[in-house]
Amino acid sequence: MYGLGIxxxxxxxxxxxxxxxxxxxxxxxxxxxxxxxxxxxxVWYEERCTGCAICAKACPHGVIxxxxxxxxxxxxxxxxxxxxxxxxxxxxxxxxxxxxxxxxIGQRFELAAYRRSDLYLDKQYFNTVRKEPSAYFVPDATGLxxxxxxxxxxxxxxxxxxxxxEVAMRKGA
Numbered sequence: 001m002y003g004l005g006i007x008x009x010x011x012x013x014x015x016x017x018x019x020x021x022x023x024x025x026x027x028x029x030x031x032x033x034x035x036x037x038x039x040x041x042x043v044w045y046e047e048r049c050t051g052c053a054i055c056a057k058a059c060p061h062g063v064i065x066x067x068x069x070x071x072x073x074x075x076x077x078x079x080x081x082x083x084x085x086x087x088x089x090x091x092x093x094x095x096x097x098x099x100x101x102x103x104x105i106g107q108r109f110e111l112a113a114y115r116r117s118d119l120y121l122d123k124q125y126f127n128t129v130r131k132e133p134s135a136y137f138v139p140d141a142t143g144l145x146x147x148x149x150x151x152x153x154x155x156x157x158x159x160x161x162x163x164x165x166e167v168a169m170r171k172g173a
Contacts, residue, residue, distance in 0.1 A: 035135035041106030044126040048102035051076035058097035086119040104133035
């Protein structure tokens with residue numbers, strides 16, 4: 001029958017025309033990101049870092065700089081910890097390589113800068129920024145001292161709870 005495609009297309013158009021707008025006024029309103037969202041942000045826990053530089057060795061572009069000095073009892077003190085996010089591809093190989101769960105990909109995505117030098121994250125930045133780790137890579141946290149809290153204590157640990165959160169976010173609840 002001729003014109004059936006046009007009728008089907010008009011039905012789809014009318015169906016979408018009659019529902020309400022779904023636009024979010026961005027600076028004023030913000031959508032909640034999913035727990036496993038990998039943003040352009042790193043979360044570094046200085047109290048967990050031993051300065052072993054395994055994260056720097058795992059980075060394919062070499063954007064991580066770790067400089068240590070000898071501590072009092074033979075341990076290492078982390079003097080410099082820097083990441084150049086201007087050339088980082090956010091592959092998270094450094095996160096997976098860290099044996100002490102000191103480095104995570106974060107959930108922030110609003111890190112645009114006018115100068116390239118602002119994309120160079122140093123130890124001072126990591127200690128002052130709010131820590132929002134992504135649930136993309138959740139390593140086994142056994143072996144950590146009890147006084148160091150797990151970074152994802154506020155996230156649902158069970159897959160069923162995470163699935164419920166995802167369904168609720170899609171419905172807009």
